[in-house]
Amino acid sequence: MAGLVYHTSIPLVVGVVLVGLPYSISLAVQWIYGWPDEPGCKKYIEALKPRRIYRLTRAVFQTLKYLQYGRLYFQWKSWYKNSGNYKYCQKGITFGRRANKLDLYHPPNMGKSEDVTVPLVVFIYGGTWGSGERSMYCLLAKQMAEELNATVICPDYCTYPKGNVLGMVQDIADCLVWAQDSGQKFNYSKDHIVLIGHSAGAHLCALTTLFLIDTREELFIEASKQRNVTRAIRGVIGLSGVYNIMDHYEHERKRGVEYISSMHKAMNGVKNFVYYSPTHLLKQLSQDKLSRVPPFILLHGTSDVIVPVESSTKFSELLNSLSVKASLYLLPRVDHTEIVTDLMAPGRHFYHPVYSCMKQEYRKVLGLC
Incomplete structure (x- = not known):
């Protein structure tokens, strides 16, 4: 029995x-x-x-591997709520047509000399176009301000379902217009802006930059302001970014996640994939507008299964074929999450390798070397 x-x-x-x-x-x-x-x-x-x-x-x-970031989660939660850290940043500044909020992080030399202005870094977080918030990246923004000796802004934007990708681009463009208007108040150079984005955030950085260069009417921003912002953007740094929406949708299909992902919903359906792909936009720009595209610095981990490394390699090849300056760094054994979470604390495994690549190119685009 x-x-x-x-x-x-x-x-x-x-x-x-x-x-x-x-x-x-x-x-x-x-x-x-x-x-x-x-x-x-x-x-x-x-x-x-x-x-x-x-x-x-x-x-x-x-x-399930995200469980390993439990300790980091409590660290940023604690840091963001600690009033003793207000000396490093100003939180909850309102900007734009939708009254979004941004946090502004000061460089380490703040207050030493009012005659010296520092560059501005605008960091756009990812989250499949459907999640994320600025407080999650407080440790990253603090370290970025220190490593790059820059003022760092981290804005919120209308993720799905509160908004679609056009609304997200409008929010980021609004943030850049605000940044242009606020340089003197916060003592940074409004004409030396570097965009840094991760994953969907890298896509939005690229898309916003190209929309501004093309002075798109759907941004509902004066053409003169769009041109001013365009001139101020000295470089775009993409961390494990998505640049061809259809290619990424096919990758999501192979993983079986295309319907639970926010991407196709945020784009208002497959019919808009081409329109919202930076790869397509680049091909549509005139030679004059292509000459105004800032340098792109693309970093991608070779162990990334969320956004395949081909996303950055193909985008880099396209940029170079159009005579747009592009630098590509493929980081061995780095996955999709580590390339951003490891920028939050000096003791993390890939902190120095990633920042080393970023700092080298950051200095080049700003003419500091």
């Missing part, structure tokens, strides 16, 4: 592990984040396809 129970339990356990668990996980995730909604497909049939189930389950298990 005991042997019969034993032999019966083995297939049962195997069935639970190989079938029950993956189906439970993937169906729960799709119920929370969204079912397949491609025109012409039956969403529940598509959701139950074995290939989707197992790919999505694998993607969910890959996110």
Whole structure:
């Protein structure tokens, strides 16, 4: 009898592990984040396809590695709430048409000489166009201000579902207009701006820059102000960025996450993927406008499974083919999260390698070397 129970339990356990668990996980995730909604497909049939189930389950298990950042989470939470750290930054400054907030971090030499102005870095966080907030990056912004000897701004923007990608671009453009108007007040150079973005934030940095160069009417910003901001942007640094939306959508499909991702929703559907791809915009610019595109510095980890390294290599090749200055750094064993989280504290493993690449190119675009 005991042997019969034993032999019966083995297939049962195997069935639970190989079938029950993956189906439970993937169906729960799709119920929370969204079912397949491609025109012409039956969403529940598509959701139950074995290939989707197992790919999505694998993607969910890959996110478990984020648990290792638990300690870092409590560190930034504690730092941001500590009133003793107000000397490093000014929080909650209102800007733009939607009254978003930004935090401004001071360089280490602040107050030593009012005659010396420092460059401005605007950091745009990622989060699949659907999550993130400026407080999460307080440690990064503080370290960035110190490492780059710059004033650093970290703004919030209207992520999905509060806004779409055009709204996000408008918010970032509004932040840049605010930065142009506020240089004297906060003692930084309004004409020496470097944009730095991670993942979706890198995409938004590139897209906003190209929209400004093209003086797009949908920004609802005076053309003269757009031109002033364009002249002030000395460089764009992209960390594991997305630059071709259709290519990234195909990558999401291979991972089984295209329907639970915010990307296609934030873009208002597949029909807009080309329009919101920096790769497409570059090809549409005239030679005169291409000459105004600032240098791009692209950093990407070779262990990135969220945004494949080809995203940066292809973008770099396109920039070079159009005679736009571009530098590409492929960082061995760095994954999608480490390239940004490891910038938050000097003791983290990739802190110095990533900052070393950034500082070298940062100084070049500002003419400091």
